Amino acid sequence: MTSPVSLSVEDGIAVVTIDQPPVNAINQAIRAGLKDSFEKAIADPAVAAIVVLAAGRTYMAGADITEFDTGVGAPGYHDVFRLIEGSDKPVVTAMHGTALGGGLETALSCHYRCADAKARMGLPELSLGIIPGAGGTQRLPRLIGAKAAVEMIFGIAPIKADKAHELGLIDRIVEGDLKEAAIAWAKQLVAEGKGPRRTGEMKVDTTGYDDAFLAEMRKLAGKRMRGQEAPERLLEAVGNSMTMSLEDGLAEEGRIGDEAIASDESAALRHIFFAEREVARIPGIDKSTPRVEVSTVGILGSGTMGNGIAIAFANAGYSVKIVDTAEAALQACEKRIADNYASQVARGRMNEEKAAETAALISYETDDNAFADVDMVIEAVFENFDLKKQIFARLDEVCKPGAILATNTSTLNIDDIAAVTKRPESVIGLHFFSPAHIMKLLEIVRAEKTSKEVLATAVDIARRIRKVAVVVGIGSTFGFVGNRMMIHGYIREADQMLLEGASVAQIDKAIYDFGFAMGPWTMNDTAGVDVMCKVLDTTGLAAANPEPFYNVTRKLGEAGRVGQKAGLGFYRYEEGNRAPIHDPAVDEIIASEAARLGIEPGPISDEEIRKRCVYGLINEGARILEEGTVYRSGDIDAIWIFGYGFPRFRGGPMFYADLVGLDNVYNTVAAYHQRFGDTWKPAPLLEKFAREGKRFSDWKAG
Numbered sequence: 297m298t299s300p301v302s303l304s305v306e307d308g309i310a311v312v313t314i315d316q317p318p319v320n321a322i323n324q325a326i327r328a329g330l331k332d333s334f335e336k337a338i339a340d341p342a343v344a345a346i347v348v349l350a351a352g353r354t355y356m357a358g359a360d361i362t363e364f365d366t367g368v369g370a371p372g373y374h375d376v377f378r379l380i381e382g383s384d385k386p387v388v389t390a391m392h393g394t395a396l397g398g399g400l401e402t403a404l405s406c407h408y409r410c411a412d413a414k415a416r417m418g419l420p421e422l423s424l425g426i427i428p429g430a431g432g433t434q435r436l437p438r439l440i441g442a443k444a445a446v447e448m449i450f451g452i453a454p455i456k457a458d459k460a461h462e463l464g465l466i467d468r469i470v471e472g473d474l475k476e477a478a479i480a481w482a483k484q485l486v487a488e489g490k491g492p493r494r495t496g497e498m499k500v501d502t503t504g505y506d507d508a509f510l511a512e513m514r515k516l517a518g519k520r521m522r523g524q525e526a527p528e529r530l531l532e533a534v535g536n537s538m539t540m541s542l543e544d545g546l547a548e549e550g551r552i553g554d555e556a557i558a559s560d561e562s563a564a565l566r567h568i569f570f571a572e573r574e575v576a577r578i579p580g581i582d583k584s585t586p587r588v589e590v591s592t593v594g595i596l597g598s599g600t601m602g603n604g605i606a607i608a609f610a611n612a613g614y615s616v617k618i619v620d621t622a623e624a625a626l627q628a629c630e631k632r633i634a635d636n637y638a639s640q641v642a643r644g645r646m647n648e649e650k651a652a653e654t655a656a657l658i659s660y661e662t663d664d665n666a667f668a669d670v671d672m673v674i675e676a677v678f679e680n681f682d683l684k685k686q687i688f689a690r691l692d693e694v695c696k697p698g699a700i701l702a703t704n705t706s707t708l709n710i711d712d713i714a715a716v717t718k719r720p721e722s723v724i725g726l727h728f729f730s731p732a733h734i735m736k737l738l739e740i741v742r743a744e745k746t747s748k749e750v751l752a753t754a755v756d757i758a759r760r761i762r763k764v765a766v767v768v769g770i771g772s773t774f775g776f777v778g779n780r781m782m783i784h785g786y787i788r789e790a791d792q793m794l795l796e797g798a799s800v801a802q803i804d805k806a807i808y809d810f811g812f813a814m815g816p817w818t819m820n821d822t823a824g825v826d827v828m829c830k831v832l833d834t835t836g837l838a839a840a841n842p843e844p845f846y847n848v849t850r851k852l853g854e855a856g857r858v859g860q861k862a863g864l865g866f867y868r869y870e871e872g873n874r875a876p877i878h879d880p881a882v883d884e885i886i887a888s889e890a891a892r893l894g895i896e897p898g899p900i901s902d903e904e905i906r907k908r909c910v911y912g913l914i915n916e917g918a919r920i921l922e923e924g925t926v927y928r929s930g931d932i933d934a935i936w937i938f939g940y941g942f943p944r945f946r947g948g949p950m951f952y953a954d955l956v957g958l959d960n961v962y963n964t965v966a967a968y969h970q971r972f973g974d975t976w977k978p979a980p981l982l983e984k985f986a987r988e989g990k991r992f993s994d995w996k997a998g
């Protein structure tokens with residue numbers, strides 16, 4: 297087995313190169329290779345200085361995260377970095393791409409650091425529920441000061457080379473060939489008689505690292521990493537850098553780091569790191585699968601969804617034609633899009649020129665013949681079956697052969713829509729989430745006849761418009777995956793518990809405290825109570841299910857309390873303010889509905905609220921798995937995290953169930969089945985896996 301680390305000596309300079317595609321993630325082989333190379337270079341009298349480089353598209357992008365589950369084999373990071381830092385010959389490293397986590401910690405153990413202008417550097421460990429575990433909590437504060445170190449680690453996103461230079465994280469930004477520049481610098485250091493400059497021997501600058509700063513950092517963590525323990529662990533470890541020797545600080549970092557790695561929080565965040573990447577792996581599709589060439593996109597319907605979808609495509613450089621039969625709607629859409637780009641400029645996220653250039657990619661028409669030459673059309677008109685069938689028959693005539701016909705429907709059966717065209721193989725569901733240019737999730741719905749070519753093209757397009765795209769089947773009931781679980785589990789239970797005595801605010805707080813971005817009622821008021829009522833009606837669900845079934849939601853809809861856009865929903869809203877205000881009128885509606893249904897309200901605990909809402913999700917998720925509507929349980933987790941604000945540090949509903957234990961989940965669901973009847977009938981897969989001691993992440997499609 298060839299080592300991913302090579303050593304060459306050129307003119308008195310030892311060059312140690314790491315080469316392990318795709319991102320040089322540091323594993324046992326790399327650590328062993330580094331150790332071996334450094335032992336040789338240090339012992340070689342012909343070597344005056346050592347240069348560390350990485351080949352490929354990036355410097356080391358961190359420790360190999362999979363090792364946290366398989367174990368970090370010897371040599372350990374500290375053994376290798378002690379050797380590097382301990383070298384009496386100057387060690388220079390040159391970074392490109394993204395130097396992250398253990399990669400940047402490798403650089404911190406070197407004596408001199410340079411990078412090319414495009415390089416970025418970061419310690420994103422908190423995003424994985426862990427802390428830097430290879431010396432970062434001890435060496436970074438020594439190099440750039442405790443305050444800047446914590447700001448960088450809490451910031452998670454990597455910093456640019458010029459910022460790194462400003463902080464003193466790197467000594468120079470180099471142009472041209474990185475290897476040559478690093479070797480030249482090493483030679484210069486030797487010529488100037490410069491020896492090692494060990495980060496570990498530096499003193500930590502504690503300027504500005506005071507209670508006010510810590511309070512500010514804790515506030516930031518409370519906003520960005522709410523419910524997570526890793527930020528406090530990080531502050532403890534960095535705190536040690538100011539009071540302990542390097543060795544003691546490293547030992548403590550190891551102890552704290554191991555606790556973090558063993559935590560459910562980190563297991564969940566690592567799960568999502570890989571689940572987010574795995575969603576793009578579609579059985580039967582690979583690089584050799586043909587694609588449809590798509591550079592021009594038509595959007596039919598310029599309403600809530602149409603305008604967001606247009607922005608998402610224009611931002612990715614597609615030329616976009618929006619068509620709407622309603623002139624007024626089209627003008628309103630054009631204004632909303634112009635406002636969007638104006639606010640991007642105002643917030644410094646885009647410069648004037650780029651905004652104008654991007655907005656110019658979008659054209660507005662009232663005549664659908666404009667679609668004659670586009671490569672793909674996405675339909676986003678009213679959620680009405682007959683209207684959509686009419687439109688697809690029309691698009692089939694207007695659009696050129698081979699053009700993809702996509703629908704943004706959130707509830708309708710796409711096989712039936714495809715059936716009205718002569719090109720069902722080119723019909724696919726692209727289910728965006730509102731606001732479509734912001735929400736990361738895209739449910740790609742493969743209809744029965746959707747071709748692999750069209751599916752593969754849709755997955756590529758999703759990556760280009762920066763979406764986390766999950767491919768799902770139509771499934772046995774409406775709503776694909778996300779909406780189906782929301783309606784057949786999560787919100788159904790929340791609505792019923794209102795009748796049983798839990799208040800709107802109590803339910804929202806219980807779910808918010810669980811870690812969701814917002815509770816179900818604030819979410820409903822944001823998306824529109826009328827949208828939910830329309831779904832319950834158009835799908836016939838309201839009529840098909842015995843009461844109580846969404847009684848409160850439907851009552852509010854009937855009363856015109858459609859949410860924020862009307863200033864009245866589950867809460868009341870002041871003009872121009874999105875802050876939810878308790879409205880006793882809603883309590884009265886709930887109380888009279890409960891009385892009408894003969895339900896005696898009583899106290900309900902926050903724990904029961906969380907269990908009924910989240911286990912409702914899990915039980916429906918298990919049905920979706922056993923049907924094969926998704927490829928992996930991680931797909932469901934990605935849908936709920938990127939589309940519905942499920943807490944990332946809990947890993948998504950299916951992974952959360954694995955953490956709780958499927959036997960525990962099953963026992964609770966079975967108890968609810970006794971109490972509430974068949975809406976809580978345990979999914980056969982949940983019962984089976986609970987009995988067999990399995991996890992949903994063990995489930996395999998097919």
Ligand code: T1G
Binds near residue numbers: 318360398432
């Ligand atoms: N470990 C294992 N696999 C990794 C990996 C890693 N650190 N980083 C990427 N991959 C895989 C990824 O799963 C994918 O695989 C492929 O590489 C390409 O990645 C001791 C403890 C570097 C910005 O958190 O942020 O160091 O799907 O599709 O969009 O203190 O990957 O092809 O099979 O994401 O160009 C800290 C994680 C680790 C960085 C590139 N480091 N990586 O993005 O490609 S913890 C991180 C990224 C640590 C130390 C601690 C991104 C990227 P596959 P990709 P990309």
Ligand code: NAD
Binds near residue numbers: 619622678823
């Ligand atoms: P909307 O009512 O805001 O906009 C629909 C637009 O379609 C209107 O501007 C209307 O003028 C236009 N339209 C109607 N008939 C047309 C025709 N024959 N030709 C051209 N334009 C026509 O609706 P929306 O909320 O944007 O929803 C659009 C679709 O997206 C629906 O299928 C809906 O289920 C789905 N969806 C909505 C959301 C959401 O949160 N609103 C989320 C996901 C999916």
